Amino acid sequence: MKKYLLPLLMMALLATSLTSCKPDEEIYNPTCKISKIWYRSDVGDPNEVYVYDSKGKQLQQIVVDSLYTFDFSYNKDKTVSKIVHVNEDGYTETIDFKWTNQLVDKMTYTIDGIVRLEYTFHRIDNKKDKAYSRIDYIEEMYDREFYDQYFWKSGKQHPLYDKVFGNFEEIAEVFRNSTSKDLMMYSVKRFTYDPGKHKKYENISEYVEEFPIALTVVKHTYTYDVTSYNPFYGLPFAYAEVNGYYLNLPLTEHVETYVANNLSKVVDYTFSYEGLHYMNDKHYPRQWVTVSSETNVPTHTYILYKK
Numbered sequence: 001m002k003k004y005l006l007p008l009l010m011m012a013l014l015a016t017s018l019t020s021c022k023p024d025e026e027i028y029n030p031t032c033k034i035s036k037i038w039y040r041s042d043v044g045d046p047n048e049v050y051v052y053d054s055k056g057k058q059l060q061q062i063v064v065d066s067l068y069t070f071d072f073s074y075n076k077d078k079t080v081s082k083i084v085h086v087n088e089d090g091y092t093e094t095i096d097f098k099w100t101n102q103l104v105d106k107m108t109y110t111i112d113g114i115v116r117l118e119y120t121f122h123r124i125d126n127k128k129d130k131a132y133s134r135i136d137y138i139e140e141m142y143d144r145e146f147y148d149q150y151f152w153k154s155g156k157q158h159p160l161y162d163k164v165f166g167n168f169e170e171i172a173e174v175f176r177n178s179t180s181k182d183l184m185m186y187s188v189k190r191f192t193y194d195p196g197k198h199k200k201y202e203n204i205s206e207y208v209e210e211f212p213i214a215l216t217v218v219k220h221t222y223t224y225d226v227t228s229y230n231p232f233y234g235l236p237f238a239y240a241e242v243n244g245y246y247l248n249l250p251l252t253e254h255v256e257t258y259v260a261n262n263l264s265k266v267v268d269y270t271f272s273y274e275g276l277h278y279m280n281d282k283h284y285p286r287q288w289v290t291v292s293s294e295t296n297v298p299t300h301t302y303i304l305y306k307k
Contacts, residue, residue, distance in 0.1 A: 032231050032277065032284055033306040042287070042302040056306065068159040077102055085160040093160040103133060109161065116146040117165065135191055135245070142171055142185040166241065174214040187211045191245075194224070202233075202247030217258045224248040228273055231284045231303070249273055249285065268293040277305050 033056070036046035051061040058078070062070045073081045079102055085093045091112050098106040109117040120139040174185070187210060194205040209218040230246045250271050257265040275286030284305070289298045 034231060034303060035306045036304040038302040040300055042300075046304075050306075052306075064159060064163065070160055070163070075099070079104075083160065083164070087157065087159070093158060095160065095164060109165070111146075111158075116143045117141070117161075134193055137188055137190045140187045140189070142187070144185060147171060164241070174211045174216055185211070185213055204242060204245050207242060215260045219256045219258070221254045222246075222250050223252045225251050225273070227283075228276070229282045229284055231305075249288070266293075 033052070034050050036050070037048040038044070039047045045066055047065055049063040050059060051063065052058060053060055058074065059072055061072065064070070068085060068087075071084045073084070075081045077099075079099045080097050082097065083095045087093065094110050094113075096108045096110070097104055098108075103121075103123065105121055107119040108115055118141045122136050122138070123133050124136045171185075174187075190208045190210070191204055192206040194203045203224050204222060206219065206221045208220070211217070224246070226248050228249045230243065230249050232243050233245070233247050252271070253269040255265075255267045255269070256263060270291045272289045273285035273287070274289070276283040277286050285303065286305075287300060287302050289300055291298045
């Protein structure tokens with residue numbers, strides 16, 4: 001996971017700034033739209049530029065580092081049908097989405113039509129309040145050939161993969177440490193939510209990644225600043241990954257890695273926010289600072305909102 005991007009983590013289709021038209025929709029309908037993002041510096045060309053339709057409502061493209069263009073297609077109900085990136089080397093990265101009642105069921109990542117990664121989403125069965133259905137766990141299937149061969153020997157870049165999933169190094173390390181000869185690796189992410197003041201489970205308090213074939217478990221726990229709001233809240237995994245499920249902004253992230261039930265690594269991250277942007281009496285950050293206990297060197301991210 002690219003921690004210098006947190007608390008955004010491969011943003012973009014992000015989410016509703018607070019909610020969509022209904023709280024159970026995972027569609028892009030933000031109150032506060034993003035225009036440009038800079039990483040590490042607020043001068044020079046932006047690292048990400050967001051291109052909307054003629055009405056300024058629907059996100060059409062994201063241009064990254066003035067080099068890569070990610071094109072978004074939509075279903076009639078405004079859910080994302082696919083994200084496509086055509087690389088200058090001639091191959092095509094695609095993420096296809098399957099939805100039920102505007103809740104994402106499956107994400108499939110392909111290169112030139114060959115499936116390399118698949119996420120299947122399972123929801124909490126909330127019979128009393130369907131409007132606040134949340135992801136319970138995600139089953140993930142990784143193609144071993146892709147990690148063992150394609151990444152290492154092709155020399156090709158995978159910008160869409162890097163921005164959306166962003167944990168290639170972590171997954172590759174798991175494969176290297178595994179003695180299994182399976183062609184596909186299975187993993188699962190399990191989520192726990194903080195009920196919050198209104199009992200609507202707006203923030204993730206913990207999520208755990210389990211890689212059974214490598215006997216590896218990675219546990220992430222969070223604390224939050226409940227006075228500020230996450231501009232990427234509402235649409236996870238279409239581009240924002242887990243950060244789409246933080247209503248508020250994280251203050252800390254504590255990460256523990258276990259191998260064969262033994263603690264092998266601990267990393268702490270702290271986040272701070274500056275330059276508030278107000279929208280509908282709620283404030284969003286113009287700048288945030290991330291510090292990792294591994295380096296203790298602060299990294300800065302800057303954001304410009306559409307007027």
